[in-house]
Amino acid sequence: MAARIAVLSRGPRLYSTRRLVEEARLRDVDVAVLDPMQFSLFVADQDIGILHGGNRFEFDAVIPRIGHSITRHGVSVLRHLEQLDVWCANSSTGILQSRDKLHSGQILARNRIPTPSTSYVRDMKDIERAIENVGGLPVVVKVTQGTQGQGVFLRHTIHETRNLVQGLLMTGKAVLIQQYIAESHGKDIRALVVGGKVVASMRRKARGREFRSNYHLNGTVEGVDLPEEYAEAACRAARVLGLNVAGVDLLEGTNGPLVLEVNSSPGLEGIEKASGVNVAGAIIDYVVSESDFSDVNVDQLLRTIPGRGVISVHMRNHPHLIGRPISDLFKGKIPVFALSRAGDLIWNPEPELQLRFRDSLICYGDLAELREKFKQNLFSLPSFTEGEKDSAEP
Ligand SMILES: Nc1ncnc2c1ncn2[C@@H]1O[C@H](COP(=O)(O)OP(=O)(O)O)[C@@H](O)[C@H]1O
Numbered sequence: 001m002a003a004r005i006a007v008l009s010r011g012p013r014l015y016s017t018r019r020l021v022e023e024a025r026l027r028d029v030d031v032a033v034l035d036p037m038q039f040s041l042f043v044a045d046q047d048i049g050i051l052h053g054g055n056r057f058e059f060d061a062v063i064p065r066i067g068h069s070i071t072r073h074g075v076s077v078l079r080h081l082e083q084l085d086v087w088c089a090n091s092s093t094g095i096l097q098s099r100d101k102l103h104s105g106q107i108l109a110r111n112r113i114p115t116p117s118t119s120y121v122r123d124m125k126d127i128e129r130a131i132e133n134v135g136g137l138p139v140v141v142k143v144t145q146g147t148q149g150q151g152v153f154l155r156h157t158i159h160e161t162r163n164l165v166q167g168l169l170m171t172g173k174a175v176l177i178q179q180y181i182a183e184s185h186g187k188d189i190r191a192l193v194v195g196g197k198v199v200a201s202m203r204r205k206a207r208g209r210e211f212r213s214n215y216h217l218n219g220t221v222e223g224v225d226l227p228e229e230y231a232e233a234a235c236r237a238a239r240v241l242g243l244n245v246a247g248v249d250l251l252e253g254t255n256g257p258l259v260l261e262v263n264s265s266p267g268l269e270g271i272e273k274a275s276g277v278n279v280a281g282a283i284i285d286y287v288v289s290e291s292d293f294s295d296v297n298v299d300q301l302l303r304t305i306p307g308r309g310v311i312s313v314h315m316r317n318h319p320h321l322i323g324r325p326i327s328d329l330f331k332g333k334i335p336v337f338a339l340s341r342a343g344d345l346i347w348n349p350e351p352e353l354q355l356r357f358r359d360s361l362i363c364y365g366d367l368a369e370l371r372e373k374f375k376q377n378l379f380s381l382p383s384f385t386e387g388e389k390d391s392a393e394p
């Protein structure tokens with residue numbers, strides 16, 4: 001059965017919304033535009049329900065186009081739909097993470113995706129340090145929750161930077177001081193990622209002396225041949241932030257791409273015109289093909305059975321285990337289901353695999369039992385060198 005798709009959008013006449021509807025209809029897909037503000041959410045004893053404009057919600061898949069001004073409410077609606085096992089093109093978590101420039105920076109850096117150096121400051125005493133930390137003046141000052149270029153500023157002197165940051169802090173904004181990527185002044189690249197692939201890309205250029213290249217600030221757009229390195233960075237950024245449909249903004253640094261931000265409701269007009277690609281069609285094709293396979297909320301799943309869960313053990317805290325095989329840690333059944341090494345996950349590692357300093361073991365099972373196992377086995381082991389000595393001396 002074809003999926004019934006709801007586009008969650010406040011503007012049925014907006015270009016992007018219209019295009020999605022148009023492409024869905026061309027494919028004979030049942031589609032409707034629903035205003036996210038017209039949902040009512042019900043939580044009852046052991047049950048939840050949802051209504052839209054007084055009607056039952058009868059769609060299999062949702063494409064959220066949640067505007068920045070209604071993020072909180074939109075995310076509440078999505079959470080509810082996720083709980084009802086409705087397939088969502090972007091998850092509530094993905095949207096929230098990507099809308100906070102500090103949070104997304106933390107996730108990108110943690111996953112070793114290149115991004116401009118950034119300081120988050122709340123105390124004016126640290127402002128000089130913050131500027132130093134990002135490589136000195138000039139710096140870009142931005143608010144964590146901004147969009148469409150509002151709340152992004154270039155500052156050349158410490159005095160100007162201080163005044164601006166102080167003003168923003170006083171109005172209750174969270175402020176970032178960011179390395180200014182001079183090579184990329186006034187231009188950036190937008191890559192549209194759908195289901196782990198870049199389907200279209202464009203270069204955006206600012207007009208005149210403006211350094212922000214946002215389309216909404218009257219910037220111009222043109223087609224671009226996206227180098228593989230850029231496409232890869234864009235796909236990884238979308239993935240680690242948990243977005244299936246994303247507009248990834250990349251700056252062109254001297255050492256390659258830098259991911260600036262990831263948008264969960266990317267505008268389709270500029271990119272379709274600049275690239276000539278039917279992006280809306282690609283999104284609909286993706287939703288239709290994927291919506292049979294629901295995303296699993298792993299976090300929730302792993303907590304379903306009381307007492308069971310996941311723990312990870314960092315080898316750096318157990319130096320005497322380094323160099324030993326995993327099997328040395330456990331007698332009998334080995335509950336390790338993954339090993340995190342150098343940013344990669346090794347699923348179901350071989351028991352013979354030797355542990356390294358930066359490894360973390362990830363185990364699933366009865367938490368009390370796991371903790372006990374670790375205590376018994378980890379701490380009773382003689383250290384590796386002692387063990388060697390023992391066997392060397394008869
Ligand atoms: N660190 C930076 N170095 C150079 N240019 C930047 C930097 N940060 C932002 N810009 C320019 O400003 C624009 C808007 O910044 P961005 O962080 O994407 O905010 P918004 O969410 O408001 O679009 C970018 O598209 C880019 O052209």
Ligand SMILES: [Mg+2]
Pocket residue numbers: 148149214249261
């Ligand atoms: Mg941007």
